[in-house]
Amino acid sequence: MVIGFIGLGIMGKPMAKNLCKAGYSLIVNDHHIENINELEKCGAESGTLEYIAKNSDVVITMLPNSPQVKEVILGENGVARYMKSGTCFIDMSSINPVDSRYIGKILKEKEIEMLDAPVSGGEPKAIDGTVAFMVGGDENTFEKYKEILFKMGSSVTRCGELGAGNTTKLANQIIVAGNIQAVSEAFILAKKAGVNPECVFEAIKGGLAGSTVMNAKVPMMINDDVKPGFRVDLHIKDLNNALECAHSVGAVVPMTSQIQEIMQYLHNNGDGSSDHSAIIHYYEKLADIKL
Template sequence: MKKIGFIGLGIMGRPMALNLLRAGADVLVNDADNNVLRMAKEQGIHTGTISAVGRECDLVFMILPNGDIVKEVIFGEGGLTSSIKKPQVICDMSSVTPAESQYCHKRLEQMGIGFADAPVSGGEPKAIDGTLSFMVGGDEQSYQLLKPYFEIMGSSSVLIGGSGSGSIAKLANQIIVNLSIAAVSEAFVLVKKAGADPRKVYEAIRGGLAGSEVLDAKLPMILKRDFTPGGKIAINHKDIKNVLETAKDQKIPLPFTAQLFQVMQALDVSGNMEDDHCGIIQYFERLAGVEVG
């Protein structure tokens, strides 16, 4: 196996890096949080500076909070391009806008360095068990180099098209996931307020057309009042903002998504941004004066 760099050891990144290590990959990691790096060392993962990752590794994976941080890690002082060896592919698994992915691709292409945008879906549980889905934008050559590692960290990967295509797919994914959670939230606030048993209603509808992976993953958490984050509202709020910025650039009206962004703004005011995104239900509960679960 090639030597793998991995930058960003958050909720998603740490289990992904661990899965690479357990599969026998030689992994060198970096994170901005020294406490996270200390825990990585305790788990047997080698750590180094960003420039060391660029200098020593054949392929680099990143999963970072936003596009500005991605650009700083790649192009900033002491960043990957200050020491990177060639040939190399940088794979950005962060949730960013297509324009940000295309910016990175164009600059790196001029340096003779490959780039793929490959955001993921599945949240922390699937990062832990290695069943993430990868949505990939880039060229075929870069994809083939990265594919064996996608197969370690996930259960599926699809090369969608050129640079930015993976990020476009992620935006579509986030619209569907978050609006689905909002729809489940509205529905079960109705169920509770109108006097039916939410658990029995869930049992009744989950096998029909209303059934979905979102319903099965999130409603049990809601019923237990478990808002421990697998995917924080804060991260999804940022993703929905990226959706609306891209839609504005493309002159695409997205009325439901725009309303969802305002729901998330209200959850920010009420201090719920660190909750799992199933915590979206708390907005609807407050409107109705009821608590589901």
């Protein structure tokens, strides 16, 4: 099976490498030539969107947001123009579920299958192949192609029809952001009260407050390490999509709105490209203390 892989960023590059390791034939495309060169060293081939579409059984995208996915798939020279009927498009980008369904409707008219399959886990899990996939799409299509996803992740769950994957991802991103905000607030309280944050971490990480988010982000906060595993600006994008989705279905998300304002503050004050654990900087500023 030949897989076309478009988008070799923080997440896409290691995931594409894992497909190479699994023995798939890969044709890759990215704006950054150094990323393409890195995949070629792993055995992948590079190609234009047209070449990928004409020569792939499955086309995968891992792109920033809906406009980029629409352009790559449905643009004037997009892959949908050249893909053969009976092939499949798997979008691993985190986008608005409304857009996933729109793209899928057009592809269905061309007899092209589609899954929306956003992921959670950040760069470390992308590297070691243990991300969690949240998948939307036809059940038969899911069964046919889920093995590809298992080569990049340790959890692959079908959540419903097309768009359900991205709806689940939006819920995930609300929870992750809320966790990081709560952790930041709590640890600044501890520091302000004169308690060593490292001791607090050791004391509570095994209890009910412990979480994957806390285990991953508190050491980064303590060391002021904001090398991006998942950038603030990308989380802003996800929360914008969550707010738009919530407004369209009548869901109430006041906490999400508050966290989005904190994220926007970070963007406006030089942390847009930092890891989302930089939420701690917002609380450090308000409390006038460093963790």
